[in-house]
Amino acid sequence: MNKRVLLIAFHFPPQAASSGIQRTLSFSRYLGGFAWEPLVLSAHPRAYSQQNPSQLASIPEDIVVRRAFALDAKHHLGYKGRYLALTALPDRWTSWALGAIPAGLSLIRRYKPEVIWSTFPISTAHLIGLVLHRITGLPWVADFRDPMMQPSYPVIPMQRRMYRWIERQAVMRCTTAVFTTHGAMEDYRRRFPDVSPAKFRVIENGYDEDIFDAQPAAPAGAGDASRRLTLLHSGVLYQDGRDPAPFLQALAHLKEAGKATPDTLRVVLRAPGDLDGTRACVAAAGVADLVEVAAPVTYREAVSEMLAADGLMVFQGTPFNAQIPAKLYEYFRARKPIIGLLDPAGETARVLGKAGCNDIAHIDSPDAIAAALERFLTCIAKGRAKVASEEVIRSASRRNRARELALVLDAAAQGARQA
Template identity: 30%
Template sequence: MLTSRKKVLVIAYIFPPLARAGVHRTVRFVRYLPELGWDLTVLTVAEPYYPPNSPIDRELLKKIPATVKVAATPVFRGVENLFRIKKALRGKHKPAAISQHEITKKAAATEAAQIADNHPAATKPRGLVQRGKDLITDLTSIPDKDVNWLPHAVKHALALHRREKFDLIYSTAPPFTDHLVAQFIKQRTGLPWVADFRDPWARAPWKAEILGSSLRGKAAAKLEHQFVRHADRVILNTDWIHREFTQHYGANLSRKFTVITNGFDPQDFTDPVMPPARNAKMIITHTGALYRKRSPEQFFAACERLLAQGKIAPHELEIRFVGGIAPELYRTFECSAALRQTIQVIPQVSHREALGYQLQSDVLFILQPGTSVSVPGKIFEYIGMRKRILALTPAGATADVVRDHQLGPVVDPEDLPGIEAALNQLVDEYRRGGIASPSVNGAFKKYDGVELTRQLHHEFLLSLEHGGRG
């Protein structure tokens, strides 16, 4: 228990109004920690220095208490300019938001180029020039592409500490540059450090193809070990990641590890405006980005089969995708005229608007292929909505959350008959009077963001007792 207020330096590249993945966990902690006796200063990136086309949500700023100080710094432009040169050489750019019509129109034209781009090693060996480009990319992406923030972040953090006299450092990653900044500050000041891994890194299943045995892969393994060794406490967000870290690092270092799951902000659900008792059609909604392996292809195939067999009519179904869609997935939206009638693609919206779309829905949709260790943050908002969840995910952390709390059907993403059966069951239930809300079986309390912040408060106290010894 705190006998006096303590000062914390929060290192968070992703912080409002920047609305990249992971921002809501940080916002919840920053919102509720002051009530527990912590005075926070957030070190982050100034908006003019955000990467191009970064998602912005200014409404999130309303959740930050007035007592929280925010120090927003520039970034070093030199590395960014190198990336611009590299992208220009490759002819790549990040597309703006795109409608369903545009997705369907462009899918066929882009598919061949995407296949060639996604599998360059299969077409021809890398030449000397390409190996040189790859080396530059590796060197300028350690620990990640946000490393250009490092010089300014360290400089400003040390200046802030001279003025504020912090008691504790808290860093949240990805980007893992945040942890690298924190490690530098700990080494210079001796302050206790709590490192929050919102995702696995060096051995993350979805990064194996990207990192592998490359220079970046080797650097990730070495830096992750350094972070774990130097931090006083290490926060992981699923039991599966905790088990993997414990097996990798052994009993001695694992004494630092604890699990604080993702969750939801209860204030987002205090007084929802309830939709009509029953929608005119069954609405299935996915909020958040679709990218890499997070493809709805098998889900669409199951819908196509149900439509073709007459088990559901287009006028009975509406499928909403709220958020960005990566170009490599455009081709999956090529579908029959019947299915196309049911699909709505809604470009990225504010968090508040995304919650509104969830509230209007009968079923909330999770796509989490390719990993057993992580849980997408949106699932906890789905729990807050008390809506039935359809989860397409392999056995693992996400499946455990849905099954343990009886939130809805769980099907492997490649099990087409299983997806079809789950959809058919939901359609039958909808026709019999609507989709009943799940009991949630204790999930609402377990994933309450206020309670999760109390758990972080406890970890802060442990790190102070440890005294910054690492």
């Protein structure tokens, strides 16, 4: 193997606050199967507010990982959570560039990669990719896990201007801009009409087959209407875009009507972020006997819980219409029925529909949620609930996503050689 790619990613084990580590981690694990040897340039663990050392075992032993100097402005340069805005431009980890640029140049001199790849949502990663691209002339693939410029973010004007500058530099100078959803890609094509549409590509998120292989799924829908069903949402909830309150109100309506009782239904909200706040919301809705608010667990434990559930829930409101939660692909692989509480006009609704999962209700409508939830539970109990097709499941594996990235890298390297 003589083709190498430099992967620049802030989110990498042992970082534990973002599921984004799985995208870079999976590429680092599977690209070798497609004739690309990855080199990883990440941040020193001190910059991570949350760590999970057990994730380190998932990193392939034979790849080079360089962790450059980095600080978190909030924790290392601030006082009682307050810090100067200038120390957090474009983000709180801008100091990472001070260590990563020389470290990246050292890796490039020693290992001679053919392509640079960097991934947002930490904008400093694209800044590092831009500088290394400009210095070395290597082709650059800019990966956007989320769109950079959004209507409500960044809020601070100076930060917003810097984001806009980095975003434009990335789009104009990269060889290929990669997005995780078709909606995000089309939005960038509209915003940059002078850029060739061929420059924009989609590589969706996915699931890790190795994790699921160790824990085979039970058949979906047991067909026993008398047993208690378990519904699971695994991941962060918050008021703007993933507000659980309308769902809890809908659940309260079903409880009042005698259609949901502690003997027939258990709902688990796993790792919602603000545990106390979510529990208070559950109590206010009067459904504490139906809903368990649970603390985070390891990735493997989270997958095991998905496989044990009777149905899975996804929350994704209008502010995130151009995005798809990464866990949705894990839901597909779990081969469990899925109910989507979301904006029907968003990307998540489109992907669910394409997969044949049509149990959808608007996230802001308790009445619509109650009706959809009642139908969903009935179908599960009777063994009639739909799950993702085998074709969708196969295409969504992270190994397949790595194959898609390898094709992008091949084209970038070939274009550079012919230039």
